[in-house]
Amino acid sequence: MPNTATARCRKKARVVLSGVLVLTGTVMTGCGGEAHDAGQGPGAAPRPQAARSGRVTVVYETGTVAPEDREAVALIRNSRVLERTADWVNRSLTLPHDMVVKVTAAVPPGVTDAVTQPDGRTIFIPPPFLTEIEKALADVVKTVERPALFPASEYNTDDLTVLSTEFIFGHEMGHALQRQLLLANLGLEEDAADGYASFYTVNEVGPGPSLAAAILFDEIARKEGVPTLEGMSSDHPVTQQRAYNFLCYLEGSDPKKYQRSLVDSGYLPKTRAPLCPQAWAMLDYGWWTQLRPHFSEPFKARGDEEQKKAHARLIAETNALAERIDELRKSQ
Numbered sequence: 001m002p003n004t005a006t007a008r009c010r011k012k013a014r015v016v017l018s019g020v021l022v023l024t025g026t027v028m029t030g031c032g033g034e035a036h037d038a039g040q041g042p043g044a045a046p047r048p049q050a051a052r053s054g055r056v057t058v059v060y061e062t063g064t065v066a067p068e069d070r071e072a073v074a075l076i077r078n079s080r081v082l083e084r085t086a087d088w089v090n091r092s093l094t095l096p097h098d099m100v101v102k103v104t105a106a107v108p109p110g111v112t113d114a115v116t117q118p119d120g121r122t123i124f125i126p127p128p129f130l131t132e133i134e135k136a137l138a139d140v141v142k143t144v145e146r147p148a149l150f151p152a153s154e155y156n157t158d159d160l161t162v163l164s165t166e167f168i169f170g171h172e173m174g175h176a177l178q179r180q181l182l183l184a185n186l187g188l189e190e191d192a193a194d195g196y197a198s199f200y201t202v203n204e205v206g207p208g209p210s211l212a213a214a215i216l217f218d219e220i221a222r223k224e225g226v227p228t229l230e231g232m233s234s235d236h237p238v239t240q241q242r243a244y245n246f247l248c249y250l251e252g253s254d255p256k257k258y259q260r261s262l263v264d265s266g267y268l269p270k271t272r273a274p275l276c277p278q279a280w281a282m283l284d285y286g287w288w289t290q291l292r293p294h295f296s297e298p299f300k301a302r303g304d305e306e307q308k309k310a311h312a313r314l315i316a317e318t319n320a321l322a323e324r325i326d327e328l329r330k331s332q
């Protein structure tokens, strides 16, 4: 029976990096396993005060890592991208609970990809998942011409792996924040998690993570071929669509800077690009506004200022879109 859970599991196991598509950050651990640690959800009884420092920590359980995954783990560890993402949250926000990011092979049953537990207190990053990303990007540098916008000095397997992992971890952090802070969503949680990855990396890191993630997801989409019913019905957008979303937010954050390299060059279609400045403004305002009640004391002044700026920008971009909309519709 092709539709049984077992058949689907076997299929997932064979598809390279299917998890980025299907399982990344989903609530359940996937095939055959119940999520562990699920009894501490937002509705569970509060823990003792002493256990609630609200710090994000990154732990590398190196003793669990298989020899074939050691290189990828060392690459990510030395880059400190996970720590950089965690540090921003620690500096800027006050969380109700600790959060542990575990790079470990000791994962709950069925976990093969980066996942966030339902209570937002644990993120698992399995070493084989990092190796899969590294392998996919090793193929990319051999077979895909470098987009002119991406620096030649970083168009290598290691840098692409680090940058795309930073974006993917941003996605997981987006899940963790939504769940710990019980943020109100106006769309799918997976979209919001991708949105947080764009919000955080575009504002705090630069264009590298969005571009590397778009390159990686484009490669995954190519390997997947025609979208299946399973892909279409996933709680994640279709892989290729996610790559365009990453590029759209990046372009929208600074259209003057990216018009030539992303739009004129054909990476972001001219039918989509005119919508991106307003889309970015809405995302940026949305995250600053959602996080505002949770700003840490030292961050509050800067955070409030950013939220105010994002509000003004959203109004300006919405007005600008209103002026262009008739023309845009006619041209599509």
Ligand SMILES: [Zn+2]
Binding pocket: 023, 024, 025, 026, 171, 175, 190, 193
């Ligand atoms: Zn997710």
